[in-house]
Structures are given as structure tokens and as C-alpha cells.
Amino acid sequence: MILYRGKIYETDATVKLLDSLKDDINETIKNKNIDREKLLFAANRVASGVIDGKYDDIIASVGIDGAEAYVERAVRLLKYENAALLVKSGLPDVSPLPETDRILAPVGALLHIAAGNVDVLPAYSVLSGLLCGNVNVLKLPSQDNGVTIRIMSEMIEMLPEIADFIYVFDTPSSDVASMLKMAEAADRIVVWGSDEAVTAVRKLAPPNVGIVEWGHRISFCFVGEDYEKYPEKLEGLAEHVITTSQLFCSSCQRVYVNSPRKEAADEFCRHFLPFLNLARAKHPLTDKGAAAEAAIRKYAAGIEAVLSESGASGAPDMRYYPGNGCALCAKDDPELEISGFFGNLDVSALPVEELFYVLRDKKGYLQTASIIADEETAKRAGDVMIRAGVTRIVPPDKMSDTFIAEPHDGENELARYCRIVSRYRE
């Protein structure tokens, strides 16, 4: 399905609509503006609608475990005062300079390519583009379940003047000719996705079209050797691991224990497993497929540990601690990489002195870190993390929370969708 200037079309209209896309976009850029205040009020009305249950059917169709928490966060961000704060803090300062005035202008047209990692992400990306006054072309992810066009249609119904600023296509990425037409009509491509998606867009983009890359990221937790003193924080970390299934950029994939002793990882596993078990008991996996994947990964991790101990994988380098619907694995190799998802978490011993080098190996990928340690260790570890490239340091239970008006992966997202025009005063 296609949404083009407020009208819905079937997919077979793609070629015809793409033929007129460039002209329609240019006509909009030349003649029309978005009233940001009205847009913020429209977003606020969507938030109110969610609270009133107007979109319960859409939310139910998303069908994810713990959807209420995501919805609550989305509502919070869409509220007028919060979205307004995002605009205020995210848009660049354009106060006059000694010789020039500065004018904030939209980039023009943005092509959003969202890889479908979060259900509302494509709509969010378009909304960000609209807030800066841009025309937005959106290539839907193949996994989109119709939610995006529903949300966009609702926004247009509330604020019909934004219709000409929204063009949503369900073109598959394999249709290179159509993708190229969209790219050629845009001033900048906004890509959300894996390394593969980012690489594909770099190849696709014409030289006069810029790219805004929001790639995948990886996150972790650092604990001091005195972690036993902080049961509430350990409980928070366990809740976070279980409730996010470790699927987000901000989800904890590895726990580092501040120690040069390898067995410190095993000691942490033994101490932390009851916390993880408790969190799993509170939040059982309701999706059979997810539960099955968690069970297989847990079982396979056990075999990996056996093969490791038997010398099959070289030196014994991992020990396995199975729980109920979750598991921990003590790994000697501290390389920061994805753990097993769905409550399967890896743990390594790593003294703070060596943390920098392990993190630098993942430069460009680092995102969220949490710290469970005494004040002095926490400060030292935090400094290392900032130097190494981490962009968020938050409490362990809030690793995947979204804070009002916070930057995205260390950058002001809205600033990437704007231009600052300098005009000399004559």
C-alpha cells in the first residue's frame, strides 16, 4: 500500500507515482510550509487518543510482549510540552552573528529507510522530519504490519496541510530502480538499520544526496567487585534484561566485572542468576516462538560450554550457568558482542584499566552503559566510557528508557534534518 499526498494507492501504482514524485516534492518545497506549532498540537492529540484507547486496535496488532511500556513512553514523548522541549533543545541555535543573520531552513526532502527494528520507528522518523519542515518520503520496511500508514493517515486527518509533505511507499529494497528514483528526489537519506542496510544505502545514494546514518548499536553494564552491596541495582538490571529480551540497541549484552581474575565472572554469575530467575518468573515469555528460541539458545550455550571444556573450541573459555527460562555464561574473552537474547546474558571479568581498549574495538557501535559500583569506581569507569565512545550512561534499570529531549546516539537528531542559511547583512 502507498500513501501519497494523503491518498491511499495499491502497490501497482508505484511506477506511475514515482514518475511524478520529483515534481510533486519540488512543488511542495517551493510553495508550502509546515506550521510547527500546529504539528506539535496534532502530536499531542495523538498522545491523548492513545490514552483514550482510540488506537487500541493498532497497539494490539503490534503484538509484542510488554507493549504497554513502549506505548507509555511514546505517549510521554508525543505530549506537547515534551515534543516542544525536543524541538527547542534539538534545533540549532540561529541567533545573529556579528556580520550575518542565520536562518533555519529544512534540508528539503528526506528519504527515510527504516529497517523495521521497532514498529513505530518509521512513523517516528517521518515525524522528526516534519518537525523540521521537510518533505518526507518513506520506504516502508518489509516487516511493516500496516501500523505506519495508519499513524500517518491519522496525522494527516488531524492536520490536512501536511498531506503534501508525506509520501509512503511499500517498495521492496530489491527494486533498485524505484529506490533510486526516491533517492534522486531527496536531499538527504535517513537510514535506520544494520551495517548491511547502511552499506546498501551508501551504494545507492547519488553523490549530491547526503546520508544520515542511524546504525545499530551495542550496550553493556560495568559492575564493581562490590556488586553484592547493590541488590536493588542488580534487580533493576535483571528486569531490564528480561523485559527487553536484549533486542534493543540499548539492551545490555555483556556484564563486565571489574577484576583481573577470570573466575570473578563465574562468581558474579552465581550471585546474579537468582535475580535473573526472579525477573523471568515475573515476566514469562508469552510468545511460543520466542520461548522456543530462548530455550534452544540456552541449551546450545550449555553445549558450547561443554565443547569448550572438552577442548573442542581450544582452551576452556566459557562456563555456563542455566536458570529457568534464562541463563548466564561466563566468558573469558571480553570482546563486546551480542549475547544470546531472550534472557541469555554473557559475563566477563575486565579490570577498569583494560575497559578502554575493549570498548575502542567497538567504536561507532557503542551506545548505552550502566554502572553498578562504588562512587569512585563508577566515576573512573564513566570517564573511560566517555573517552571510548559511549553515548549514554544511565542506571541499570533504565538502560532502554527514552528520556525527554535526549540526543540520539550522541547527536541532536533534528539538527541533522536542517540547514543553517547565513545571510550577510548589507
Add this chain to the structure above:
Amino acid sequence: MKYRRALFKKRPFDAADNGDFVKAVREMTEYHVKHNEKYAAILRSKGFDSAELESESDLAKLPFIPTLTLKKHRLFSMPEKLIPVKVTSSGTSGSAGVIGFELSGLWQALKMVCRIFSYKKLFSHRLTNYVVFGYKPDGKNKTAVSKTAFGATLFAPALKRTYALKRVDGKYEADLEAVCEAVLKYAKQKHPVRFMGFPSYTYFAMKLLEQKKISVKLPEGSKIMLAGGWKQYYREQVDKTEFYDTAKRVLGIDDKDIVEFFGAVEHPIAYCDCKNHHFHVPSYSRVIIRDVSTLEPAGYGNVGLVELITPMIKATPITAVMTDDLGVLRPGEECGCGIRSPYLEIIGRVGLKDVKTCAAGAQKLLGDIKL
């Protein structure tokens, strides 16, 4: 391996077992424990002793190997130089596991295939045109699907073979236009046509013919033989009735002439559907459905992880493997086709329906398990 030999002499759906299957599994397990230290370590870690295998109910005690593990490790039970055939398990996406087959195992496989094809009356002396919805053999593709699709064209003498997937610049591309042309050409001849391979491409080709407003009545004896699943096209998967109706409408092939196979490199037993299109468990295999959380046997009628057991292969310890499939096992009597062994329904794959993640490196990890 006398019990294995005895087992693979059986007819495909032999009701009389007399403990032969369990004896063969025990014999094979003992072989792997003796010749494969890694496998022996896995069984030891689970506290399992092959002496525990005395009856069918004991099969659930045999520790299974997940396909995920087979994709990461070469778990061979004999020197690689004695393994003449090594097959990768995935030709479409994700990482590929290597499963080795020794000559004696391949001999059992050949006997099994001959028995099942005879049972399904798939052998023919008539010259036949083939449309293979798979890879054109070129020596570079070592996937099981490419080998089996080609092998299946040997059961009726081939007049001509047309391949839907061709290697272009190192990648495989579907050439459905060529398939449409072949269908039009073959329809004018008197020789039967056999379509072999992936159901996704078969369906896409039929829909392309339909878009071109082409429908033909292929010569009597023509068949569609499906294998390999929908793989990355699972979102476009249609139900069987729609598939059969399209085949009748576009190619003039009745559903009785559509045969579907199910199997995996990790479990090289040819499951072939019955006249009611159910996959009954053949004499050479057993299925255990395991609970998705506890991994305990779930019994009939419950959705769970599909574990497959066969004592066919000595080269790799794939006696009991846990697939990435979710399925249900139903009593044979519920089918009504006359075969008494239980039948397996595959209803999906593990993981969230469409796993959505923005964690860096996740695609590689998910590729390990998603085929």
C-alpha cells in the same frame, strides 16, 4: 551396524517395528560415543548412557544436538578423508553448517529414497521434461537442495532440464521468464513435465504465467514435486489449497500429482506427504515434539520444538537433532489415509514472528539460527 541395515530394509511405513528402531539408535549412539570425543563429552555432561536406550520412550532421554551447534562446529565421527560427501545445510541465508556423510550412510539413504519413491510411484520409464526450481549445478554450490533437486530428476529419464535459479556474477537469481517459456514449449510436447524444488519459486512462476494470462494442460503424468520450504519468502507463503488450485488452473495438474517432501541436511530422511498431504513419520525416523520452555516431550497435539531422530549416519552425530521448527505431532489415525504412523505438521520457526532488533551484530547472530 547390523541394526541400521535391518532398519533401512524396512518398507517406508512398516507398522511392525519390534524394537528395531531403538536398537539401531543405540548401536549408532555407541558408535559416535566411541569415535567422537566431543559428542561423548556432550552425552556425559547430560548424564546419559546409551545403555538407557531400551524402548521407544527412552528415545526422549538421548541428548539432542541443536542445528545451531552443527552450524558452529564440525562434529565429525570419522577422519574427514573417509567422508566422501560434505553438504552445507543452507543455501539461502544465514551461516551454513557442514554435515558429512559416509558411503555406508549414503547407501542407506539411497535405499530409503528408492523405497519411498516406489511407494509414491514416482519412478517412470517415460521421457520427461524437468523444470527445476532450484540451483543449476555448476560445481560451486554444495547445498543439499541443489544436489537433491538434481538427483530427483534421475527417477524418470530426463529429456530436458530448465533451471529457475541461475548463477549470475557469483549470485543466484530467479529466471522465472525462462521457466514460463519452458512451460509453453513443454506443453506442446507429449512428454510429461516434472516441476522440482522450492515451493516459493514454483508458486511465483505459476502466478507469473497467470499474470500473462497463460494457462496450459500439461501432458498426463506431469507432477509437481516440492521440497525446501519457503525460506526467505515465508511472508508470501500461501496455504496449500491456494497452491493446489493455482496448479490446477494454470498448469492443469491435479493435487494428487503434487507431492511434497520434507527433510533437512541434519536429518536426511525423506518425509513424503500422503494422499491427504500429511507428513507421516517413516519407519527410519522418529519425531519428538518438545515443550518450548522446558524441552520436555510435549506429546500429541501440542505445539513445540521439532526433534528428529534417525540412526542413518556414522560420519556426523546427527542421530538426534533439534530443528529450528515449531510443529505438532498427530496420531496417524486422525489422517484417514491408512498410514498408521503419526504425522508431523510444521507450523513455523523459532523466534519472534519477525524478530525486530537494533542491537549491533544481531543480524549475524540471528542468521545463525534463521534459515
